[in-house]
Each structure stands twice: as structure tokens, then as C-alpha cells.
Amino acid sequence: MLTSTEENYLKAILALENEGAVSTNALADRMETKASSVTDMIRKLAEKELVDYQKYKGVSLTVSGKDAALRIVRKHRLWEVFLVEKLNFGWDEVHEIAEQLEHIQSVQLTDRLEEFLGFPKFDPHGDPIPDKNGTIVRRKKACLLNEMELTIPATVVGVNDSSPAFLQFLDRQGVQLGDTLILLEKYEFDDSMLVETKNGTINFSHAVVTNICVEPKQ
Amino acid sequence: MLTSTEENYLKAILALENEGAVSTNALADRMETKASSVTDMIRKLAEKELVDYQKYKGVSLTVSGKDAALRIVRKHRLWEVFLVEKLNFGWDEVHEIAEQLEHIQSVQLTDRLEEFLGFPKFDPHGDPIPDKNGTIVRRKKACLLNEMELTIPATVVGVNDSSPAFLQFLDRQGVQLGDTLILLEKYEFDDSMLVETKNGTINFSHAVVTNICVEPKQ
DNA sequence: AAATATTTTTAGATTTGTCTAAAAATAAAA
DNA sequence: TTTTATTTTTAGACAAATCTAAAAATATTT
Numbered sequence: 261m262l263t264s265t266e267e268n269y270l271k272a273i274l275a276l277e278n279e280g281a282v283s284t285n286a287l288a289d290r291m292e293t294k295a296s297s298v299t300d301m302i303r304k305l306a307e308k309e310l311v312d313y314q315k316y317k318g319v320s321l322t323v324s325g326k327d328a329a330l331r332i333v334r335k336h337r338l339w340e341v342f343l344v345e346k347l348n349f350g351w352d353e354v355h356e357i358a359e360q361l362e363h364i365q366s367v368q369l370t371d372r373l374e375e376f377l378g379f380p381k382f383d384p385h386g387d388p389i390p391d392k393n394g395t396i397v398r399r400k401k402a403c404l405l406n407e408m409e410l411t412i413p414a415t416v417v418g419v420n421d422s423s424p425a426f427l428q429f430l431d432r433q434g435v436q437l438g439d440t441l442i443l444l445e446k447y448e449f450d451d452s453m454l455v456e457t458k459n460g461t462i463n464f465s466h467a468v469v470t471n472i473c474v475e476p477k478q
Numbered sequence: 479m480l481t482s483t484e485e486n487y488l489k490a491i492l493a494l495e496n497e498g499a500v501s502t503n504a505l506a507d508r509m510e511t512k513a514s515s516v517t518d519m520i521r522k523l524a525e526k527e528l529v530d531y532q533k534y535k536g537v538s539l540t541v542s543g544k545d546a547a548l549r550i551v552r553k554h555r556l557w558e559v560f561l562v563e564k565l566n567f568g569w570d571e572v573h574e575i576a577e578q579l580e581h582i583q584s585v586q587l588t589d590r591l592e593e594f595l596g597f598p599k600f601d602p603h604g605d606p607i608p609d610k611n612g613t614i615v616r617r618k619k620a621c622l623l624n625e626m627e628l629t630i631p632a633t634v635v636g637v638n639d640s641s642p643a644f645l646q647f648l649d650r651q652g653v654q655l656g657d658t659l660i661l662l663e664k665y666e667f668d669d670s671m672l673v674e675t676k677n678g679t680i681n682f683s684h685a686v687v688t689n690i691c692v693e694p695k696q
Numbered sequence: 697a698a699a700t701a702t703t704t705t706t707a708g709a710t711t712t713g714t715c716t717a718a719a720a721a722t723a724a725a726a
Numbered sequence: 727t728t729t730t731a732t733t734t735t736t737a738g739a740c741a742a743a744t745c746t747a748a749a750a751a752t753a754t755t756t
Binding site: 293296315 | 717
Binding site for chain 4: 481483511512514515518519522533534
């Protein structure tokens with residue numbers, strides 16, 4: 261059995277890991293702790309064979325470590341769906357609560373929750389929900405809004421930044437998952453872009469268009 | 479902010495407290511820990527003004543301690559309702575999971591869950607659910623099954639023992655909340671009793687009839 | 697009331713996750 | 727290739743919650 265802290269480390273390593281070892285400092289940053297604490301924890305996780313670790317070489321998840329991490333992500337995202345779909349929370353309000361709920365230990369609970377929610381494949385931010393076996397649905401044609409060609413309609417399928425500030429900004433602009441956006445113009449000087457939304461034509465900064473994931477319509 | 483352990487202590491004190499101080503040993507028993515650990519924790523809770531404590535005199539909850547304890551009980555029981563009503567768990571399966579869920583910190587979550595469940599007043603074992611202010615609905619006419627008069631129909635409104643073993647036993651006998659039971663005979667020699675149930679007339683031991691709470695019908 | 701038994705508290709140790717400060721290893725720059 | 731800078735690890739300390747063993751207080755018997 262893992263402690264909540266251990267689970268949070270695994271989740272952080274999963275998030276930082278893209279075929280490659282994760283550095284101690286990168287982990288310390290993400291966990292908002294000190295490098296020395298990270299070293300200590302890594303050695304514990306290595307002892308439990310959840311990560312591969314060699315001094316000064318960074319860490320990476322083992323198969324069973326990745327498995328454990330995916331189970332936590334699965335729970336986190338299912339609970340987010342529950343909070344939004346059933347309890348009418350906003351997509352900007354659910355992260356913190358799901359951060360707690362993800363540590364509840366009961367496979368049966370997770371599976372029944374999934375069933376109760378109708379086996380959702382994505383959470384309220386468009387992130388994919390791993391199934392019972394840790395398998396994740398991959399979006400084939402998805403890209404960032406700024407990578408779209410001009411005038412081609414695109415459906416919003418996710419956000420790269422799930423911070424309340426960004427999500428609340430999107431709420432204000434009337435942009436939500438499932439909406440259709442059309443890129444009309446790109447301005448070189450500040451990388452901002454003109455976008456057609458259901459609320460009208462709006463100029464979005466670089467930070468905005470690089471944090472919205474879209475798929476070309478149909 | 480309280481730790482889960484502190485919350486569990488408060489809950490245990492509330493459960494043991496009936497106008498009177500709770501002894502160190504009684505708490506140690508209930509918490510499945512040692513008396514010395516209890517002393518340490520009590521002093522910490524006293525420092526936070528959640529309990530009144532004098533060496534060798536036992537503890538009792540302060541107003542704010544009782545408040546905190548009731549909030550935890552409220553969450554525990556609301557989650558039990560959720561698990562049974564929405565996720566189709568049996569009443570014998572929910573305690574352990576609710577024991578974890580009760581420590582999730584979010585007043586908004588609790589209140590929305592309550593609303594989602596339709597403001598239930600009792601949990602799946604018939605225990606009352608404190609409202610937002612800690613107020614509990616009291617059953618006026620409730621008593622234990624063995625205290626009923628012979629031949630008077632009574633409705634099952636709760637159980638005193640929520641252990642899976644007892645609840646599964648009741649399932650086997652077809653006894654559940656809302657059922658009508660009629661006490662037909664009392665046998666002095668072993669305090670067992672003959673009871674009419676929807677599954678027929680059954681002889682229940684003393685342990686059974688003193689753990690079923692009933693109300694005279696209408 | 698004195699002796700014995702029980703309950704409760706203290707003292708000192710352990711584990712978990714963290715920290716600071718210093719040392720060691722690696723990476724980058726001159 | 728030295729020197730300097732950065733990253734990472736070690737050493738030692740701390741707070742939380744627990745334990746064992748021993749001491750102190752209270753309760754019960756005789």
C-alpha cells in the first residue's frame with residue numbers, strides 16, 4: 261500500500277516522463293519541495309520497485325510504477341467527471357477536490373463510479389481517462405489551436421493548462437469543450453491570433469492559442 | 479486544519495461521550511491503539527481547544543470539538559448514502575470506504591453531495607445525518623426490537639451494530655430497513671425471541687433483537 | 697487505612713516526510 | 727583542460743503519530 265505522498269510522486273513522474281528520465285530538480289519543482297526530499301523519496305520508491313533509479317541519472321517509472329500512476333490518474337479524472345456532471349461544479353473548481361479523492365483506496369469504488377458515469381473517456385478538461393487496465397484512448401487528429409490552418413473549423417477537445425485562472429478566462433470568452441473555433445488571422449509581431457467563437461471574433465494571445473487543443477471538424 | 483487521525487479521535491470521543499468524560503483506556507480500545515498514544519493525542523487536541531482535558535480525569539468535547547466531530551459524521555453518512563443509493567453497494571460494504579471519504583476537505587462538496595442525494599435524513603444503517611449546522615433529527619418513538627410489546631407491528635428503522643457480519647446475517651434473514659417485524663414470543667431461558675418477518679417466523683437470539691431499532695407502526 | 701490492582705501519564709525510541717547546510721558529482725564556460 | 731556553475735546527494739535535525747517500559751496517580755480490596 262502506498263501513502264498519498266508516494267502516489268503524488270508517481271503521478272508527478274508520469275506527468276514529467278516522456279521517454280526519458282526525470283531529473284531530481286524537475287520533480288522538486290513540480291512537487292513544490294526540496295531536491296533533498298526528492299532524493300529521499302526516490303530511493304524509497306526504488307526500493308519498492310516502482311521506479312528505476314541510479315544516482316545522478318534521474319528516475320523513470322517501472323512497469324508497475326506506471327501502472328500505479330495510471331490508476332491514480334484514472335481515479336482523479338473519474339472524480340472530476342463526477343464533480344462536474346453530477347454535482348454541477350465548474351471545470352475550474354474540481355482539480356483541488358479530485359486531488360484528494362484520487363487517494364481513496366477501493367478498486368470496486370473506482371469501477372462502480374466509472375459505470376455510474378457511463379464509462380466516460382475524457383475528463384472535463386478533455387484529458388483521457390485510463391480504463392481499468394490503464395489503457396488510454398489517443399486522439400489521432402488533435403493539435404493546438406495555433407497549429408490549425410486558417411479558416412478551417414475546429415472543435416475544442418481539451419486544454420493544456422488546467423489552472424482556474426485560464427479556465428475562468430475561457431468561461432468569460434464563452435469557450436468550452438465541444439465548441440467550434442475558426443482561426444482567421446495570425447499576427448507575427450506578438451503571435452496573437454484572431455479567432456471566431458460563438459461569442460464573436462476575438463483576438464487571443466499566444467498563451468491562449470497554445471493552450472487550447474482542437475480537432476479539425478469531422 | 480485537522481489531520482485524519484485527529485478527526486478520527488474526535489469522532490471516537492463523540493461516539494463514546496454521553497454526558498460524561500471519556501476515559502483514556504476506552505478511547506485506546508476504540509482507536510485500536512495504546513493508552514500512551516491516546517494521552518499524547520488528547521493533549522494535542524486540548525491545545526487546539528477541541529477537547530477539555532485534565533490529567534487522570536478523562537476528556538470531553540468542547541463546543542468546537544463537537545462541531546468538528548459532527549461535520550465528519552455528516553460526511554461519513556452522506557457518502558454511505560451515495561455508495562448505496564447511487565453506486566449500488568450493499569449496506570455491509572460501505573463503512574470502510576466512507577471511513578476514507580469522510581476526511582475529504584471541502585464544505586462545498588459535502589453540501590452539493592447532500593443536495594444531489596435529496597437531503598437524506600438517515601444513512602443506510604438508519605443513523606441520522608447531521609445537517610449543515612450539526613443538527614440531528616431525533617426519532618421520538620424508536621426502541622430496540624426486544625423492548626417492543628408482543629404482537630404490535632414495528633418498522634425497522636436502524637441497527638445498533640453495523641458490522642458486515644451482522645448486516646449480512648440480516649440480509650440472509652431478509653430483514654432490511656423499512657421492513658415490518660412483529661414480536662410474537664419471548665423465551666426467558668436465553669432471551670431469544672420469535673419474530674414474524676416477511677420471510678416467515680424466525681427465532682432471533684438476544685444479540686439480534688437488541689441490535690435492531692424499530693418504531694411502532696404508524 | 698494499608699496493600700494491591702488498575703489506570704493513566706511520562707520518558708525515550710521509531711518511522712515518515714520534510715528541512716537546511718555542506719559535500720560530492722556532473723555540466724558548462726573560459 | 728582547468729575553473730566555475732549547477733545539480734544532486736549526504737548528514738543531521740525536526741514534527742507527527744506511534745510504540746514499549748517504567749513511573750505516578752487513582753481505585754479497589756482486604
